[in-house]
Amino acid sequence: MSIIEVKNLRKEYKISEKDVGLIGAIKNVFRPKFRTKTAVDDISFSIAEGEVVGYIGANGAGKSTTIKMLTGILTPTSGEVLINGLVPQKNRVRNNKQIGTVFGQRTQLWWDLPVIESYNLLQNIYEIPKDIFEENLNRFRELLDLDELLKTPVRQLSLGQKMRCEIAAAFLHNPRVVYLDEPTIGLDVMVKEKIREFIKTVNKERKVTVILTTHDMQDIEEVCSRVMFVDYGKVIYDGDLESVKNVLGKTRTVVFKVKSKSEDLYDVIEKSEGLSLLKEAEDTLEIQFNRETVTATQVINIVSPYCEVVDLSIQEVSIETIVKSLYK
Numbered sequence: 001m002s003i004i005e006v007k008n009l010r011k012e013y014k015i016s017e018k019d020v021g022l023i024g025a026i027k028n029v030f031r032p033k034f035r036t037k038t039a040v041d042d043i044s045f046s047i048a049e050g051e052v053v054g055y056i057g058a059n060g061a062g063k064s065t066t067i068k069m070l071t072g073i074l075t076p077t078s079g080e081v082l083i084n085g086l087v088p089q090k091n092r093v094r095n096n097k098q099i100g101t102v103f104g105q106r107t108q109l110w111w112d113l114p115v116i117e118s119y120n121l122l123q124n125i126y127e128i129p130k131d132i133f134e135e136n137l138n139r140f141r142e143l144l145d146l147d148e149l150l151k152t153p154v155r156q157l158s159l160g161q162k163m164r165c166e167i168a169a170a171f172l173h174n175p176r177v178v179y180l181d182e183p184t185i186g187l188d189v190m191v192k193e194k195i196r197e198f199i200k201t202v203n204k205e206r207k208v209t210v211i212l213t214t215h216d217m218q219d220i221e222e223v224c225s226r227v228m229f230v231d232y233g234k235v236i237y238d239g240d241l242e243s244v245k246n247v248l249g250k251t252r253t254v255v256f257k258v259k260s261k262s263e264d265l266y267d268v269i270e271k272s273e274g275l276s277l278l279k280e281a282e283d284t285l286e287i288q289f290n291r292e293t294v295t296a297t298q299v300i301n302i303v304s305p306y307c308e309v310v311d312l313s314i315q316e317v318s319i320e321t322i323v324k325s326l327y328k
């Protein structure tokens with residue numbers, strides 16, 4: 001059964017364009033100019049109960065705008081959204097009780113209060129029965145290692161500690177759907193792993209539907225059963241991870257910090273099978289390689305005779321690369 005239904009969803013922003021200078025300022029007052037930006041462009045999809053969907057795209061692709069319309073924060077320009085049978089914008093109170101949200105940069109906890117007091121307030125706001133509240137709190141304390149944090153005021157928590165508390169808060173009232181907008185941004189590997197495990201466990205135990213936006217490919221690989229790629233406000237891929245994994249698994253990038261480069265370098269890269277120059281600046285080179293054809297060590301051996309390497313790192317494939325490959 002589908003819990004989220006989205007039909008022909010569209011959001012246009014009206015952006016004011018200002019002229020500069022004194023005359024410009026006067027013109028702006030008497031004849032304001034606007035242009036329209038289509039952030040979400042006729043998107044339709046449905047999501048079944050219990051799915052964990054990665055909603056992926058480059059910066060500015062329209063992810064947050066979509067999520068904000070699904071939660072009811074933003075009103076669509078046109079189109080329909082139904083969350084468990086409710087139109088979020090028309091049934092705000094009822095809808096808020098059936099959803100949970102984490103927006104990476106914002107907090108739903110009270111800044112000056114100890115975490116546990118925020119949770120107690122949420123219990124009252126969401127009218128969570130005592131037994132369910134206690135059961136959830138105990139389970140989340142265990143899964144997210146919250147014991148040490150509950151008595152600490154939110155403002156004294158580190159980013160990773162705060163995010164663990166935020167995630168728990170979003171699931172406390174047993175929501176049917178949870179929206180997680182960049183929940184792992186800026187966190188270290190250990191905390192990311194804890195959050196991924198939490199999402200997987202809670203999804204399995206409670207059949208809660210999760211929509212996750214992230215730039216972290218490992219979040220997607222480890223947590224999502226389905227991925228939707230958006231680009232310029234349109235869904236360009238909606239399906240399982242397999243065809244995306246094809247690109248994910250095959251491609252890596254070696255980023256070289258260099259002091260100098262020889263002109264012959266470009267010729268060498270072009271002639272080497274499985275290598276391509278992804279980006280270049282004065283002191284960096286990003287070489288993408290196909291792991292089925294060459295190894296990272298071979299790439300380093302091919303490139304280093306032609307430049308003075310100061311430092312290097314190996315990176316996972318970027319969202320932009322996957323989007324390009326999906327278009328192909």
Ligand SMILES: Nc1ncnc2c1ncn2[C@@H]1O[C@H](COP(=O)(O)OP(=O)(O)OP(=O)(O)O)[C@@H](O)[C@H]1O
Pocket residue numbers: 013014015037038039057058059060061062063064065066
């Ligand atoms: N309030 C706004 N007014 C005008 N334009 C906006 C507004 N919010 C977003 N936009 C524009 O709409 C487009 C989509 O933005 P959105 O924030 O949904 O993208 P995103 O995929 O979430 O990006 P990111 O990964 O950087 O958060 C962008 O071009 C952005 O500049």
